[in-house]
Every structure is written in C-alpha cells, then in structure tokens.
Amino acid sequence: MPYRPDSVLVIxxxxxxxxxxxxxxxxxxxxxxxxxxxxxxxxxxDGIGLLDVWAEYGTVIVVDAVVSGSPPGTVHVLDGLExxxxxxxxxxxxxxxxxxAVELGRAVGRLPSRLIVIGIEGxxxxxxxxxxxxxxxAVSDAIARLVEITGR
Amino acid sequence: MKGKVIKVDVLCRVEGEGALxxxxxxxxxxxxxxxxxxxxxxxxxxxxxxSYAEVxxxxxxxxxxxxxxxxxxxxxxxxxxxxxxxxxxxxxxxRLLYCGEWIESHVLHAFFLHLPDFLGLDDAFAVARDHRQxxxxxxxxxxxxxxxxxILGGREIHPxxxxxxxxxxxxxxxxxxxxxxxxxxxRDSAVKAVPLLAGLPYPDFExxxxxxxxxxxxxYPFSEGRLVSNKGLDISIDEYEQHFAEEHVAHSxxxxxxxxxxxxxxxxxxxxxxxxxxxxxxxxxxxxxxxxLKPGCCNPFKSILARQVETVYxxxxxxxxxxxxxxxxxxxxxxxxxxxxxxxCTEAPRGILYHRYxxxxxxxxTDAKITPPTAQNQPTIEDDLRRYVTPRIDMPLDELTxxxxxxxxxxxxxxxxxxxxxxxxxxxxx
Numbered sequence: 001m002p003y004r005p006d007s008v009l010v011i012x013x014x015x016x017x018x019x020x021x022x023x024x025x026x027x028x029x030x031x032x033x034x035x036x037x038x039x040x041x042x043x044x045x046d047g048i049g050l051l052d053v054w055a056e057y058g059t060v061i062v063v064d065a066v067v068s069g070s071p072p073g074t075v076h077v078l079d080g081l082e083x084x085x086x087x088x089x090x091x092x093x094x095x096x097x098x099x100x101a102v103e104l105g106r107a108v109g110r111l112p113s114r115l116i117v118i119g120i121e122g123x124x125x126x127x128x129x130x131x132x133x134x135x136x137x138a139v140s141d142a143i144a145r146l147v148e149i150t151g152r
Numbered sequence: 153m154k155g156k157v158i159k160v161d162v163l164c165r166v167e168g169e170g171a172l173x174x175x176x177x178x179x180x181x182x183x184x185x186x187x188x189x190x191x192x193x194x195x196x197x198x199x200x201x202x203s204y205a206e207v208x209x210x211x212x213x214x215x216x217x218x219x220x221x222x223x224x225x226x227x228x229x230x231x232x233x234x235x236x237x238x239x240x241x242x243x244x245x246x247r248l249l250y251c252g253e254w255i256e257s258h259v260l261h262a263f264f265l266h267l268p269d270f271l272g273l274d275d276a277f278a279v280a281r282d283h284r285q286x287x288x289x290x291x292x293x294x295x296x297x298x299x300x301x302x303i304l305g306g307r308e309i310h311p312x313x314x315x316x317x318x319x320x321x322x323x324x325x326x327x328x329x330x331x332x333x334x335x336x337x338x339r340d341s342a343v344k345a346v347p348l349l350a351g352l353p354y355p356d357f358e359x360x361x362x363x364x365x366x367x368x369x370x371x372y373p374f375s376e377g378r379l380v381s382n383k384g385l386d387i388s389i390d391e392y393e394q395h396f397a398e399e400h401v402a403h404s405x406x407x408x409x410x411x412x413x414x415x416x417x418x419x420x421x422x423x424x425x426x427x428x429x430x431x432x433x434x435x436x437x438x439x440x441x442x443x444x445l446k447p448g449c450c451n452p453f454k455s456i457l458a459r460q461v462e463t464v465y466x467x468x469x470x471x472x473x474x475x476x477x478x479x480x481x482x483x484x485x486x487x488x489x490x491x492x493x494x495x496x497c498t499e500a501p502r503g504i505l506y507h508r509y510x511x512x513x514x515x516x517x518t519d520a521k522i523t524p525p526t527a528q529n530q531p532t533i534e535d536d537l538r539r540y541v542t543p544r545i546d547m548p549l550d551e552l553t554x555x556x557x558x559x560x561x562x563x564x565x566x567x568x569x570x571x572x573x574x575x576x577x578x579x580x581x582x
Contacts, residue, residue, distance in 0.1 A: 017213065048260070052295055096264065100277065107280030108288050 008110075008150055010040045013064040013098060018143075019035040020072075020122030020135045023142075024063040027118070030143045033104030035152065047101030051110045060112040061146055064089060064098050066119035073121060073134035075141050077149075088119060095150065116149060118142050167414055172372070174537060176545050184537035186530060193208035194329060197521045204230050204489055206513040208314050211507070211522065220253040220301065221500030223314045224375050225507040225522075230316045232390075233494025236487050241480040242318040244473045245304060246326075249311070250374040250498075251470040252300025255293065255338065257460040258421070259468075261564045262349070263290040266456050269353040269558035289341045294465070296331070296338040299468060302478065303327055318484030319398040328474045335474075339467035342460060343439050349460050355555075357540060361532065362411060363423035366499055372431040373424065374467055375498040380427055381417065382448075388515055389497040392506055398523060409528030416531035419503025420563060421458035422449060436465035452536060452562040472575045489515025500525055502564050526565045533563055 012028025015021040025042050041053060054060045066076060066088040067083040078084065084099035096104065098117065105111040120142055124132045131139065157175050175183045199210060208226045212219035224246060229445045231238060239247070244522030263286070264276040273279055280287040304323055305311025313319050364385065368377035379395075380386050387395055396417075399408045411417045425432075429440065429447040440446070443457040493512040510519035542558050544552055 046260070048264070048291065048294065049298065051291060096276070100275070104280055104287070105278040107277050108284055108291065110291075 007057045008038055008061070009054060010038055010146065012040070012042050013044075013047075013055070013060045013062060015044060016053045017129060019124045019126050019128045020120075020131050021065045021125050022129070022131055023065040023120040023122055023135050023139055024118075026131065026136075026139045027063040027120070027142045027146065030107060030139065031146060034147075038150070046102065047096035047098055050098070050101045051105050051108070054108045054112045054115070056106075057112055059114040059116070059150075061116045061118065061149060062098060063118040063120070063146070065122040065125075067122060068119070070121045072123035073138040073141075074131065075138050075145060076119035076121070077119075077145060078117040078119060080117040081111065084117065102121075118146060122141065172537070172553075172560065174541055174556060176541065180542075180545055182538050182541045182545070183405070184534045184541065186533045186537065190488070193579075196522055199509075199517045202517050203306050204234075204316060204487075204509070204511055204517065207509065207517065208316065209312070209518075209581060212314075213309070218253060218257060218502070218505075220249050220305065220498045221309060221498060221505050222315075222507075223311065224250060224498045225496045225500075225505045226509075227314065228375055228496030228498060229494045229507040229509050230511075231487070231494070232496060233492040233509060234316075234487055234489055234515075235486055235492075236317060238485055239321070241478060242462075242483070243580045244477065245319060245322065247302050247371075247374050248470055248473045249314070250299060251466040251473070252297045252304065252377075254466040254501050255297030256295075256301070256469075257297075257564075259290050259297070259342075261561075262456050262459045263287065265564070266558075266561050267349075267352075267401075268556070269561060270456070274518075283348075286345060289579065290343070293338040293341050296334045296467075299334065300331060301491075303331065315484055316425055317487045318480075318482075320406040320483065321547045322479050322483035326481055328477055332471055332474055335467050335471045338470070339435065339464055342463045342467060343435065346439050346442045346457075346460055346464075349457055354451060354453045355540075356451075357453060357536075357559075359452075359536070359539065361418040361423075361450055361452075362414060362416070363426045364411070364417045364419050364504065364528075365424040365427045366497065366504065367427055368431075370431075372428050372469070373499050375496075375520055379497065379504070382426060383414075385411075389495050389506075392495060392497060393508070393521075396523070396528070397526065408530045409523065410531065412578045416535060417528065418452075418532050419525045419528050421462050421501070421503075422452065422455045422456060423503065424499060425449070425458040425461060432465050433468040436461050452559070455562050455564070489513070502526060503528065515547055526563065529563045529565070531561055533565070535563070 010031050012024040014024040016025055028040050028042050031038060068088045078097060080102055084102055086099040087100045089097040121139045122135055208223040211222040211226045242389055268275050268279050301311055306313035313321060362381050362383045364381045366373035366377035367380040378386060378388055380405055395412055397410050397412050399410055426447050440461045445457045493510045495508040497504050506523040508521040512518050524581045536559055537556055
C-alpha cells in the first residue's frame with residue numbers, strides 16, 4: 001500500500017477476555033462506529049504484528065490499557081516516538097507489548113512518522129469480558145481526546 | 153553459594169505467567185519449583201453442556217499463540233467420536249494451517265524469546281540493534297506464517313474458518329498461490345539463519361529423556377499417527393490415558409504430566425525431531441546437518457535448532473500442499489452427533505496436545521479433558537533446573553538466575569495453555 005502522509009490509522013490494542021485490557025479495543029470500536037471513513041484496527045495479537053501495519057500511515061494513534069500507578073481511568077496521551085515506559089504496558093500477556101514493538105520498530109526502521117499513544121489506566125485485569133466502570137468512562141474520554149487529535 | 157535462594161517471581165519472555173523458585177540448602181542440595189500461579193482455567197468445566205460445534209472455537213481461546221493446535225486436537229477428537237473421517241484436500245488444508253502456526257510460533261520463540269539468552273542480551277530489541285538484517289528477515293518469515301493462518305483460517309488469531317468436518321469455506325487456488333513465493337523466500341531465509349543458531353554457545357547439558365511424539369508412517373507428524381517414544385512406547389492415541397496421567401502439585405495451578413509407571417517425559421520439537429527426522433524434507437534434513445543436530449540429541453538447549461529445522465520443514469510442506477491444491481467439491485464433511493467418546497492428539501508447536509470429549513446423543517459435551525504440552529513438560533523442566541543448578545551453585549546469583557530462566561525457555565512454555573497470567577519482577581534473596 002503506498003504511503004500517504006495525510007492518512008490516519010487508529011489501532012486499538014488489548015485482550016477482550018481480560019477485563020480492563022479491552023479498553024483499547026472499546027475505543028477502536030467507538031471510533032469505527034462514529035467515523036466509518038477512518039481506518040480502524042482491533043489488534044488482539046502480539047505487538048510484532050503492528051510493525052507490518054503502521055508504517056504505511058502518516059499518523060498512527062494506538063490505544064492501549066496501561067498500569068503506571070496513576071488513578072484508574074486516567075487517560076494518558078503520549079508521543080509514541082519517545083521511549084515508552086515498558087512497565088506501563090506489562091499487562092499484555094503476549095510476547096511483545098506496545099512499548100517493545102516501538103523499540104523493535106525503531107531498531108529495524110519500521111515506525112510511522114507520527115505515533116500517538118493513548119494509554120488508559122486500568123485496574124482490573126482478571127478473566128472477564130467487561131471493563132470496570134471507571135475505565136468504561138475513560139473509554140469515552142479517550143474517544144473524545146482522539147477525535148480532538150485527528151482534528152475532526 | 154550454599155544456603156541460597158534463586159527466586160524469579162515472574163518469568164519474562166515466556167508466554168503467560170510462571171515463576172521460578174530454587175532453594176539451595178546449606179549442604180548444597182538443590183530443590184527446584186517451576187511455579188505457575190495463574191488462576192486455573194476452567195475450560196474443561198465450562199465446555200460441559202456446549203454443542204460439539206462450538207468446541208473448536210471455545211478451546212481456541214485457550215491460547216493466543218497456538219489456537220490452531222486447539223482447534224485441530226478438538227476437531228479430531230470430535231470426529232473420532234462421531235465416526236467422521238476428513239481426508240483428501242481438506243486434510244491437506246488442515247496440515248497447511250498447522251504449517252502456518254508452526255512457522256509463526258517457532259520463529260517468534262527462537263528469535264524474540266530465546267535467542268537473546270544465547271547472545272547475552274536482555275531482549276529482542278537488543279538483538280535487533282546488533283543483528284538488524286536477521287531480525288528484519290525473521291519478521292517477514294513470521295508474517296508468512298501469520299498470512300497462511302489469516303488466508304486459510306479467516307483471521308490471524310483464533311481462526312474462524314475451522315469447523316468439525318472441515319472448513320466453513322475452502323480457499324480458491326488464487327487465494328493460496330501468492331503465498332508460494334513468500335514461502336520459498338521464508339524457507340531460504342530460515343535455512344540462511346541456521347549457521348547463526350548453530351554457532352551459539354550451548355551448555356554441556358544432557359539427560360536420558362523419554363521423548364514422546366506422534367509418529368506417522370508417511371509424514372512428519374501434525375495431527376495423526378501413533379504415540380511413540382525413544383523408550384519403547386508405541387500406542388494409539390485412544391490409549392493415551394492408560395499411559396499418561398496428570399497430577400496436582402501444591403505449588404502450581406497446572407497439572408503435572410506423568411508417564412504412568414515411568415515418570416517424567418519430554419514433548420515438543422526436539423522430541424518430534426528425534427523420533428521423526430527421517431520424514432523431514434531433504435532441505436530440512438540438510439538444515440539439521442548444518443546445525444549439527446542429529447536424532448538422539450538430548451541437550452534441551454538445542455531445542456532452538458529443532459525449531460528452526462521445523463520452520464524450514466513447515467515452509468516446504470506448505471509449498472507442497474499449495475502447489476498440489478485443487479479446491480474440494482465441498483468444504484466440509486457432514487457430521488451427525490451421537491452419544492460417544494473421542495480423543496484427539498496433535499502436535500502443537502510446543503508438543504503433543506491431547507483432547508478427549510464425551511458427548512450425549514444431541515452432541516452436547518458431558519465431559520472434557522485437555523492436556524497441554526507445557527503441563528506434560530513441567531516435571532522435566534523442574535528436573536532440568538535441579539540438575540542444571542547443582543554443579544553451578546557457586547556461580548554469581550544474577551548469572552545463574554538468568555541461565556535458569558534460559559533453561560525454562562528451552563521448552564518454549566506456553567503457560568497460558570497450562571494455566572494463565574503475566575507480571576514481571578525479579579527478586580533475589582540470599
């Protein structure tokens with residue numbers, strides 16, 4: 001696919017069966033529903049797969065659950081091209097989490113030119129298909145922040 | 153370093169959650185526990201009452217890295233129960249799907265999870281910085297495996313196209329053909345990477361393992377065959393439970409596998425290679441030769457070589473299948489449920505994965521048993537650790553801890569299959 005600098009890709013990361021870890025997926029779903037013309041991907045497999053997807057887009061916004069010590073429900077907006085705190089993303093049960101995927105992408109020259117990471121502070125990651133109430137609210141906040149970022 | 157404890161509260165670079173606790177007593181005795189403390193999966197219980205048709209999709213959720221293995225073991229067990237035989241092109245397509253999974257699982261493990269250990273590096277990005285070309289190629293090889301699963305399975309993770317009796321939709325030749333060039337490239341890349349892997353520092357560490365794998369008269373095994381070992385085992389899959397059992401141990405939420413009357417055993421790529429090397433393709437056999445890997449290898453650290461040889465094989469087998477492929481008339485065989493019991497045992501990337509189901513006359517599950525490869529390897533992992541540490545108790549604690557972790561990663565343990573959960577912190581006590 002040819003590189004289009006004005007193109008936007010939204011990636012929701014997470015595990016739909018691990019409580020708050022679904023936060024990124026819910027944001028992706030929300031964006032997909034509200035803006036059918038924005039390319040949205042739900043990515044539930046390991047972070048390595050991101051390297052195949054994001055290099056073709058001008059602006060990539062990735063949304064994921066994080067654990068940073070902030071109050072649950074906090075919405076962090078980060079420059080993904082800066083070094084991300086690996087520990088924040090350690091809730092992933094997959095081999096390579098988002099921070100690690102960015103480092104790998106940096107090492108092999110496969111990063112988008114603009115990468116924004118929206119991290120939703122989670123709290124409950126046990127088995128289950130629903131997010132906690134505070135994270136549910138944060139999902140709506142994150143969607144609003146994302147819409148601002150894309151200038152819609 | 154007597155009277156010491158090596159404690160890794162959470163292992164990194166394994167799939168899922170596990171921990172390591174090794175105690176060295178004052179008189180130099182070593183006790184090793186590979187702890188798994190994820191909340192146990194209740195799949196075996198909540199499959200009860202479900203329709204046979206749902207079983208492949210539900211069990212695929214057990215693992216994000218090897219869902220195809222779960223789907224294959226379950227469909228074979230169910231088809232056995234209902235007296236259904238899936239043959240011809242549908243059987244070939246299933247082998248193709250498994251090729252895809254082996255490729256992506258093996259290269260992920262070999263290069264991103266295990267190779268850093270051998271190079272003395274912390275992680276895969278350090279490897280990428282030092283060996284950029286290798287890592288770029290590995291990413292492409294992995295993607296090839298993922299593409300097979302996506303095109304044939306309908307989705308990269310938890311394929312949606314697999315059903316009891318075959319597939320919901322069989323691919324066209326045009327769907328599969330584009331994969332051939334990619335697979336040839338991947339095969340060549342995998343062959344090219346063998347000298348790098350062969351030249352890694354391997355500890356001198358061997359044991360008289362009982363290797364257990366499937367054995368088929370005509371093909372390197374995926375889903376069919378007899379269960380054999382290097383110590384005289386030769387049984388049908390139906391006899392599995394007469395020879396293998398699972399035991400509960402206090403420190404783990406996964407069950408430990410035992411060969412009844414014999415003890416621990418070893419499943420996975422090294423077991424498969426040792427028992428089936430003669431059935432590899434010529435290129436794969438040559439890759440093994442280049443790697444210095446011979447049947448009878450009993451150094452678990454060399455599992456990384458067996459994985460690479462299997463990656464080469466899987467590429468070639470996938471090419472063979474696609475080149476001969478003609479779409480079948482129907483994408484599945486009809487299935488009529490009946491009151492019955494059936495077992496299936498297939499070779500997941502990490503070793504044999506056994507499923508057994510009982511059904512009522514409507515085809516609802518009344519009973520299920522799922523034995524993943526990592527649970528079967530657990531006693532062997534612990535024994536390896538005990539034997540590995542015993543002559544090395546005077547090593548600096550940091551170094552020994554890391555080598556123990558590396559020793560666990562020999563088994564590419566898929567802890568999500570045998571239990572579940574992940575946090576990473578390392579604590580050392582003296």
